[in-house]
Amino acid sequence: MNVIESIGIHKTYTETAVPVHALRGVDLTVTEGEFTAIVGPSGSGKSTLLNIIGGLDQPSEGSIRVGGTDITHMKDSELIDFRLQNIGFVFQSYNLIPVLTAKENVAFIMLLQKKSKEEREERAMHLLKALGLEGRENNRPKELSGGQQQRVAVARALASKPKFILADEPTANLDSSSTANLLDIMAKMNQEEKITFVFSTHDQRVIDRAKRVVTLEDGVIKSDVSQEKISI
């Protein structure tokens, strides 16, 4: 099943003095269970594409369907709820609410989804354990390492049971061992739980771990290759 279908995506930023054509006709389909890296040089349009796929921004042209729903022209308020119910987000940094503990951060997203207290507690603990954060559940973000913080963010993204998880350069601020560790966990979730991941990266070691690598250049897809060497 296709979780993401984007057809003929153009994005032009017009607020700038000279209009910037960040995306110039991108067709990208992602099916369930993929582990896809979006790569390309700086300014090639990776973040722009992820924002559009994630319903954070709207394309200037083209259409975008997520889980079969056309979100191209969705209203802002509908999009917020759509994101809450369908998409998990992991950003480059400062993913978490600083005044909440790891567990509260994970539970918070389920609170927004109006899940019961028992479910929130139970699932938050389960996910933190699965992501190797047992014993750190009552720590606040600033008491956690960058890698641990990103794993809490992944737990938070998983907690909402999304159709896929979007991660814009999730490892950009991590050292190499934390990067490897985070990738291990993402790959494990992908293999065992069939969670679909779409992430952007500059890091060759991260690219090597992807099953599919989509390369952007100047706002168009330059190559799209599947690779088979997944290791856990």
Add this chain to the structure above:
Amino acid sequence: MLFLIAWRNIWRSRSRSLVVMGAVTVGIVAVVFIIGFMNSYLDGFSANSVHYDFSHIQMHDSTYLEDEGIEYLIDDAESTIGQVASLPGVVGVSGRLRASGMMSSSGGASGVVIAGIDPEAENATTALGEKIKSGAYFEGIKRNPILVSRIVADKLGLKERSKVVLNFQDVEGNPVAASFRVVGTFSTASARFNQGWVFVRQSDLARLLGTDNQVHEVAIYLESNALLEANTAELRADFPDYASQTWIERAPAIAQVEEQTSASLGIIVGIVMLALVFGIINTMLMAVLERVHELGMLMAVGMTRRRVFAMIMLETFMLSLMGAPFGILIGTGLITYLGRVGIDFSAQADALEQFGFDAIFYPSLNPEDMITVAVAIMITALVGSIFPARRAVKLKPVEALRHV
């Protein structure tokens, strides 16, 4: 959990929050103090007005009130006054003859109200005898003694034993001129008396007016204001031909002063609230702008704008209201203490007295005042929270996320 987040967010910049708390505390203490002080001002004003001027109840001929016509008299004064004096709770009863006229001396002339009184009864009613500034209270001058206020005495250059001539009309409408000799000067807490009343013996004035056992006005001083309603009703029943009025009905100036006071109180409270609102808005805007990225992240992952709005409102409310209990506690403590010991303005006693005030103010609070304070804080918090909350929900997630 929004409560929890809002609460913890307040303590992210502890010193900033403490400053706001302190400002709210100080603001409330100031407002409570001003309310307490204004209360004492009003209480003092009406108490003095009752004690030194209008007394609790006044009785007149019903027609007299319309134009103070000299011919409208209460007859059989002696037995009427005796009957009033025997009512329970009555402390003093003063029957007065009243005439409007001119008082002239070598130093000039002045319009006056001439009150013909029984000195002893008047002193028991308005304490006039205790307010003598020079000379004596109807002692030492045998023929036609007159008591004038210090203000009038200064104006006309009068001293003890100065001769003055009073011109007025008798009950038949004939002009009367009579000379009096100043027996003393007074200065009391009644502006009305100070500005233009002179007091003579009732027998002297009766002779000149041509009245016999009659008065224009009966002023009645009670044990306490609590008896006001009951005694007024009693008097109305006992003397249906005469009009009995409470001091509240007789002295519309008091209501006016009350109105002016609450208006100025409103302005002061408004200024304090405005200052607090600016402080709160400033602090919370700072808090919002420091958290642009975080707020963008929250909206990106699915927090609705309504929830973000509520979160910031909640935080502002908590921040604003935290100082309130301290402010109310300190403020009421202060007023309770000052209400016991009083605030002494003895240095300005003379000036205050002219306007009807005592030199010592005893601040007090009514339960309604605390409602006023509570409502004022709520409005302050509400107004202070809307702007920062609106600022927060105007953020666009994508842009906010790019913000570092």
